[in-house]
Amino acid sequence: MLLLILVAVTIALRPIAVTGTPMKLRLATSESFRNIIKQSERKLTMTEPIKDLEHPLMYWPFVAKFTKAINFANTHFFENRIRVSETYRTLARQGELYAKGRTTKGAKVTKARSGESLHSYGCAIDLFFVGHDGKYETQLDDYKKLEGIMVMFGLKHIRWADYGHYEVATSLNLVEIYKASIKKGMTHDQAVKHIHQELNRERVFFKAAESGLIV
Helix, strand or coil: CHHHHHHHHHHHCCCCCCCHHHHHHHHHCCHHHHHHHHHHHHHCCCCCCHHHHHCCCCCHHHHHHHHHHHHHHHHHCCCCCEEEEECCCCHHHHHHHHHECCCECCCCCCCCCCCCCHHHHCCEEEEEEECCCCCEECCHHHHHHHHHHHHHCCEEECCCCCCCEEEECCCCCHHHHHHHHHHCCCCHHHHHHHHHHHHHHHHHHHHHHHCCCCC
16 A cells, blocks of 8 residues: 555655646656546536536646646545536626525535635645545545645645535635736636746746756
């Protein structure tokens, strides 16, 4: 088990291309990940199609990390019981979710208003578990074990949001960057791409620092 974890860490820390297209092509040809998507689609009725994983506004280095993490966790720990419920989220959908429990019926499901969710920047993913019978499962121990694996692969877990929510790990305030970009007159798509550029700069900086180029 220790050997598997060390191998996973080595894979997760390999350099990832900053450009999005090559990463997208590699993911699109991954049969194991296609299976995860296919199985998720059969279980989802309340969210946008999982095809939004390949939405052009997804941040591909983030997609690469959680793809590796999910494949590793499903293969070695959870017998393919992890499902993807949501990736990219439109502003309209975020607005609908925020309205629940406030201006529409239902319990509150999010603290993020439209434009404030990392899902809308292509930088967050929601996961859940199913049992061997294919039904939704809420075993807290599974979520706690998954958290350790996902964090090991470099993803950030926001427990107060929900146990299945993971997002890009960064020191940047992405919401403030987005709001400032919109204030400057950028469209939503332009603001999200600007966020991705800032994330890429941060990645380059930290890689340079790790290699000793910055002291």
